[in-house]
Amino acid sequence: MSPTAALSIVTRGLNLWYGSFQALIDVSIGIRERQITSLIGPSGCGKTTLLRCFNRINERFSYVRTTGEIEVLGQSILAPEVSLIELRKAVGMVFQRPNPLPISVYENVVFGLRVHSRRSELRRSELDQAVETALTEVGLWKDLKDRLGARATTLQLEQQQKLCIARLLPLKPEVILMDEPCSALDVEATRAIEELMFTLRERYTIVIVTHNMAQARRASDECIFMLLGEVVEHSPTADLFLNPRKEKTADYIEGRYG
């Protein structure tokens, strides 16, 4: 097998402009399959922008221009024949603030299925099964199995965030993108989400943007450190924190700027 076989996401010479401002400069990285990769760096370094490239959610702004290549699961996703709908099925995203839809827990979980199927194709029993599987996978089933009809926006924040992860699972995604998923959560909830990430890693490739250096260190296998739109260093987490190759990385993780 070629060495790229184990890579879920590859970018080559990726540049991105917001109007005349270049937010990503010549980004070439490879993100490993079934690993947790953190994108770290100070505010405005382009880490969220990069994350949002991976399912092309950036593109709803007309002033965004992209050049270079992005391959997800071996397919160049900037190719004209790629359907955004199919891409987003395979590459789901979890946001900074939990954003469950203002409908029931049950309907949140099956939302993706409903979106992608005709009404007549969905059987109640399949939907029930999908809800149980997804909620079990994120560890919510025990707490919520009697409250599936509850409005999702009334849950605790931690449960909401887990539900947002569960919402992706019935679509059988390959990659889960997380944009600072714990920044609205307290310590306990953060720990719970991190533990969940470790179990999800067995099945999914996870890319997480985080502001929290300690979280990147605790909860990721590899780290990509970015600065002013460029990738400075991409190493296994332990190496990046213990033996940073670049001086800028060392200065950042020691808190000399940021």
Place this chain on the structure above:
Amino acid sequence: MDAIAPPVTRFARTPGVARRERLQAVAKWVFFTMALAMIVPLVAIVVYLLVQAAPSLNWEFLVEVPKKGMREGGIWPAFVGTLYLVAISLAIAAPIGVLAAIYLNEYSRESWFNRVINLAVINLAGVPSIVHALFGLGAFVYAARFGYSIISASLTLAIMTLPVIIASTREALASVPMSFREACWNVGATRWQTIRAVVLPNSISGILTGVILQVSRAAGETAPIMFTGAVFFKAVQRGDWFPYRLGDQCMALSMHLYTVSTQVPNVRESIPYATAVVLLGSVLLVNATAIAVRVWLRGRKKW
């Protein structure tokens, strides 16, 4: 010498501070008075109207037709005419306005086209009604050959209310949090699926309120209908709900109020006032419905 200096209070009010505090108190009262001044004329108008209209205010006045050259009888043809005009104009303006607003808010990206439309909407909303009247006269009565008719008048009213419906609908759509849309897009929902599943259910109360509030505007305007389809008098059966066809001219409350107050000599004094009360009452009733619908829909959505 130092030891006998009197103890100084800290944080004491200096003359400068006292002056600013007085100014602040004055400002508050000025603003309060202005807010109060808003309510006084409203209450005064309503009370004055009701008192003046009292001798004519009864069920008969509503369902009876005008008699003796408007000097006696009721206002049924005008009441039904206004219902027709408002209903038809909204039936035209509401779908166009709401769908256009959905396109502008949910689909169109920032572009020169979008900016031109925005500019057009804002400017149309500011066009005086008499200008709309002239436009309606030229466009619908003459160019489209609808003649002086309910359809011409309704179209004119629709053109007049359209920009406001677009603006209020856009506002209602914009109040739906972006995060809901992102949640949908990220499971691969199309824009239309997103609009149907999330955006519309969460903005429908605002959209409806905006549309219903235009009822009062359409019902109250005189100029646009006077030029295009409303007439001084039309013979109608008492209590008849379907006296007009689309191509007919009709009477209308606002127009009737104008004629009985200024064009007809020796009208019983309470008749114009009673007409005004019916017009105001209908509008308030519609607005109250709008508020009730809003409260009901609000109660069902929570986030």
